[in-house]
Amino acid sequence: MNALNIAEYMQTLGLQARVASAQMARASAAAKNRALKGLARLLRENVAALQADNARDLERAVAAGLAAPMVDRLKLTPKVLDTCAQGCEQLAAMPDIIGEIIGMKQQPSGIRVGQMRVPIGVFGMIFESRPNVTIEAASLSIKSGNACILRGGSEAIESNKALALLVRQALAEAGLPEDAVQLVQTTDREAVGQLITMPQYVDVVIPRGGKGLIERISREAKVPVIKHLDGNCHVYVDDPCDIDMAVTVADNAKTQKYSPCNASESLLVARGVAQAFLSKIGAIYAAKGVEMRGDDAAVQILRSQAAINSVATVVPASEQDWSEEYLAPIISIKVVEGLDEAIAHINRYGSHHTDAILTRDHMHAQRFLREVDSASVMVNASTRFADGFEYGLGAEIGISTDKFHARGPVGLEGLTSLKWVVLGQGEVRL
Amino acid sequence: MNALNIAEYMQTLGLQARVASAQMARASAAAKNRALKGLARLLRENVAALQADNARDLERAVAAGLAAPMVDRLKLTPKVLDTCAQGCEQLAAMPDIIGEIIGMKQQPSGIRVGQMRVPIGVFGMIFESRPNVTIEAASLSIKSGNACILRGGSEAIESNKALALLVRQALAEAGLPEDAVQLVQTTDREAVGQLITMPQYVDVVIPRGGKGLIERISREAKVPVIKHLDGNCHVYVDDPCDIDMAVTVADNAKTQKYSPCNASESLLVARGVAQAFLSKIGAIYAAKGVEMRGDDAAVQILRSQAAINSVATVVPASEQDWSEEYLAPIISIKVVEGLDEAIAHINRYGSHHTDAILTRDHMHAQRFLREVDSASVMVNASTRFADGFEYGLGAEIGISTDKFHARGPVGLEGLTSLKWVVLGQGEVRL
Structure with a gap:
């Protein structure tokens, strides 16, 4: 794809994500959990096929002379896949935070005012090497009622594609929109540039990777970034x-x-x-x-x-x-x-x-x-x-070194926002 | 000032704000409330002097042929000043939300984990015409334990300077750093460009004004913006x-x-x-x-x-x-x-x-x-x-049409963040 085609392609992904996000926002907890449990099952059923796709990434990595620890991080072993499946099941077992209403109080005018937790909409995740992040991000996105666009590292593209197909299957089987989780199919760097500059389609971007990647994304993004820089x-x-x-x-x-x-x-x-x-x-x-x-x-x-x-x-x-x-x-x-x-x-x-x-x-x-x-x-x-699981968040989207929106380990709540809910009986402003 | 001098000037304000913000973050509720009540008193004691400074803005506005409703909005009448003073007193009477700890729960490891509400640090406020916004922003900043840099409209510069001097006096009398509230003393537009691109000194920017101003700031800012666009x-x-x-x-x-x-x-x-x-x-x-x-x-x-x-x-x-x-x-x-x-x-x-x-x-x-x-x-x-006061927030920083961080009417909490607090008895990670 040339730059123009990539821009068009990313806009298409964005529009599809936006449409899917509205359906995900009103999806029932039951449907979302069904998709997560279905995904766990599919991961366990397809170990051999996934390892075959993964092998193509591994061969390429070895041929390219990647260091052994890097090659290791690419590997989809049965154990890694089982851990992914368990993660999906654990998320399915967690309570659904979408739709909860907090702080409902009556005001002097008579109206009652509170806040409802709703999905943030669409998030973009940009990550390197480890293909299991595809499943982590997809499952967090499903549980939180968002849509997401995932951009993995080029070294794991075959593995990521295979995993993303299973995610789409699980979504469809649960009666949810397949476009709720989309993997960017090109490894062109221009796709990242597009993903982080489409505020009409993407509400927040979460980069996971080296400091260089995160600094570049923070600098160029036109949407909010949940970023994790140094830990001194x-x-x-x-x-x-x-x-x-x-x-x-x-x-x-x-x-x-x-x-x-x-x-x-x-x-x-x-x-x-x-x-x-x-x-x-x-x-x-x-x-x-x-x-x-x-x-x-x-x-x-x-x-x-x-x-x-x-x-x-x-x-x-x-x-x-x-x-x-x-x-x-x-x-x-x-x-x-x-x-x-x-x-x-x-x-x-x-x-x-x-x-x-x-x-x-x-x-x-x-x-x-x-x-x-x-x-x-x-x-x-x-x-x-300092870790989402040790803090009892049940899941970790990432860690934020910013003060805005989310700080420190970020759980599912980091992918939600609170909207105001007003319940009246015909009250008017005087 | 030329562009280079303005950049230097704004960096100085930023550094001073950052230093002051650390002092404000640990200020006692009593000291902050003393400053707010002192400011209310100073506003009431200085009505004549403030009106004299305000008259210079009004004369310039009339000479420039500003429309009557615009001139009206510039006016610091005794009633407007009394409303400002009352606002400060109301804030002083509100509970202090800084330092509150929420959700402290014991985790399986034995550590107890919760979140503490802390000031966000330094905010920038950019506003047009009405000089009373200087007092509103200053008082919200003091109550929330932040430091702020205020940039008002050029048409109100004399009034804003006079008001900002009273704020500094109130801070000093309460034993708080004068630089906790700084007014940009130049009306050059370049100062705004600097203010919104100093992430090392400014944690969030809040523009108040026409849609054109807000769109420009959102486009050019390198720091988060709490922005309010259309209300359809x-x-x-x-x-x-x-x-x-x-x-x-x-x-x-x-x-x-x-x-x-x-x-x-x-x-x-x-x-x-x-x-x-x-x-x-x-x-x-x-x-x-x-x-x-x-x-x-x-x-x-x-x-x-x-x-x-x-x-x-x-x-x-x-x-x-x-x-x-x-x-x-x-x-x-x-x-x-x-x-x-x-x-x-x-x-x-x-x-x-x-x-x-x-x-x-x-x-x-x-x-x-x-x-x-x-x-x-x-x-x-x-x-x-849909209003911070009608929602019981006690104060309104602004209204956000974004989903990130704050949504809808934003109260004092919008100027705070939550940090994680972990209390242990020598626990280690296994």
């Missing part, structure tokens, strides 16, 4: 605190997994507990091969411990380190005077994602919760908990 | 309905005031009640000089009534009429087969602002509420109720 998460070890608990949590926040955005990248320690805390956590990090980049005070404490110094890399941190999202076994460490400096440091260098205080002091906990300007603020818990 | 509001008279009640409400919705965005512009009537309803409402509209633009069926009924036909303008509606926001004594009228056609017509031609059904049928009422895709949907009430 902090753990602040306060004075007073329970040192053993602090060590357990700070260890988990850094080392339970290195790659997630909610893993902690920076450790702040109150001077009063620095010696006791750093000697313990330093030994653990050293044993796990975590490189420590500290300010002068931290480096001095860490290097003074033979058990740490002999096996670990302890180096002075540069100014840049305080802003860094390593996603690796590296952590920056700073000794601070206390709460005020910790809050100021986090608000200055952090990415407003997730930050935790480990403390016994109630007033400090309250101030930290209120004054740290992050999507998730925690007391005595690991930053690794 | 419908009243649908269903079958069955209480004809007398329907006549009372349809009359009020159109004629109580012609200029507000929530006045109805289009009347849909179910065929079964068309004869009975149109002959009554037609006589009222005719008596009030409302021009009626109908489809064939409506025109036929209206013209068949001598009492209407002799005094009123009854003309066939063009296709364009169904989309028109008249803001004038004109109404389009269409006879429809019933609920389905009414809903389809509203969703196609309406502006998704406010639409009402007048009915006795419970199922029809439920379907109308759910399926009409508008910010406000009403049963048996006048569209004129």
Whole structure:
């Protein structure tokens, strides 16, 4: 397709999505759940066929010399497909939030006023590599009564096409419009440019992928974007605190997994507990091969411990380190005077994602919760908990680092809006 | 100032606003209310001085040949200033929503998760003519714990400067940062261009004014915009309905005031009640000089009534009429087969602002509420109720015709966001 054809093609998808979204908005919970359960069944019934389509993507990926971990992420194993099917069934079992009415109150004029939760309309999802995101996005879209346009990575196009066909079949079998979930069939980049600049058809765009992709989309989009940028998460070890608990949590926040955005990248320690805390956590990090980049005070404490110094890399941190999202076994460490400096440091260098205080002091906990300007603020818990499932949302659309509309882990509610409902008995305005 | 200086100037305002917003976010309810009550007092104490500054704007407006109603809107009379002062006092009396924690629930891991309401940060308000908007915006900003940058119309610059000085005095006297409310001191249009493209300093922009201004800002903004475009509001008279009640409400919705965005512009009537309803409402509209633009069926009924036909303008509606926001004594009228056609017509031609059904049928009422895709949907009430005060919000930041973040009348909550709060006892992720 040339650019003109792509524009036309995307407009067609947009119009079809808009039409389907009106039907989805009034679909019954039963029909939506039927589609989700049907999709789960189809995924389980078609494992062999899906793996055959997936094999063509894998061959191409290997031929193109893609790194092994990237090829792995492309794979539709029976286990991956079963997880997708389970996800659909879990969504089907969740209560339907569409149509709920909240806060209905009578006003002095006599009218009763409340708000009804309704689907946002049409969303676009742009993602890379992993084809199971096709099923995740489709199922979230069905459950929330929206229509969606999905644009996956070119490396997974055959897998995505096969999965999208099953979604359409499940929709049709449930009596819902097939166009409620549409996959962009071209891998031309121009299609993304179109998708993010059709406010008449697309109400919100959710990019999932590298920072470069997300920044480009945010810059060029003419529709709202639920975007997730950096996760430079902090753990602040306060004075007073329970040192053993602090060590357990700070260890988990850094080392339970290195790659997630909610893993902690920076450790702040109150001077009063620095010696006791750093000697313990330093030994653990050293044993796990975590490189420590500290300010002068931290480096001095860490290097003074033979058990740490002999096996670990302890180096002075540069100014840049305080802003860094390593996603690796590296952590920056700073000794601070206390709460005020910790809050100021986090608000200055952090990415407003997730930050935790480990403390016994109630007033400090309250101030930290209120004054740290992050999507998730925690007391005595690991930053690794910043996640839609851990928060009890039942599903996660994405994580937002913005303040507008949705902040932090976004559940199904992020794909809805509230409209005002007014019930009267013939009241008029005076 | 030249363009370069303006860019620098606006960046300075932005940085100052960002710094002040952190202080405002942690300000106590008592300090914010002290500032609001202080501002009310200062407004009352400085009536003469404010009128002297206002007179300079008025003189310039008259010399420039501004129309009398425009000059009127510029006037800071003692009554206008007292209304502003009362508004500040009412806000001071309202509960503080900042810091409230909602939905705190324990999760299977043991952590408790909820959401805390916090200020959104910095907002920009762009408005025309009426200088009292300076006080409205400043007081809303103070109450909601935000900082704001205000850009008023050039015709009111002297009045706005004088009012903004009082706001700064009130902030300082309450121990709050003066830069929490800043007025752009230049009338150069380039300042607006800067204000709406500084996402690092401005979290949301709220334009108030004509459609041209709002469209331009939406097109060029690099930050979210709470925008209010058209209000093509419908009243649908269903079958069955209480004809007398329907006549009372349809009359009020159109004629109580012609200029507000929530006045109805289009009347849909179910065929079964068309004869009975149109002959009554037609006589009222005719008596009030409302021009009626109908489809064939409506025109036929209206013209068949001598009492209407002799005094009123009854003309066939063009296709364009169904989309028109008249803001004038004109109404389009269409006879429809019933609920389905009414809903389809509203969703196609309406502006998704406010639409009402007048009915006795419970199922029809439920379907109308759910399926009409508008910010406000009403049963048996006048569209004129679509208003923050009538909805019990206590204050109105603006009205949003978007679905993202805020929809319909926006209260103080529209200037806040919810961050996640996690309370643990040393829990870690497994």
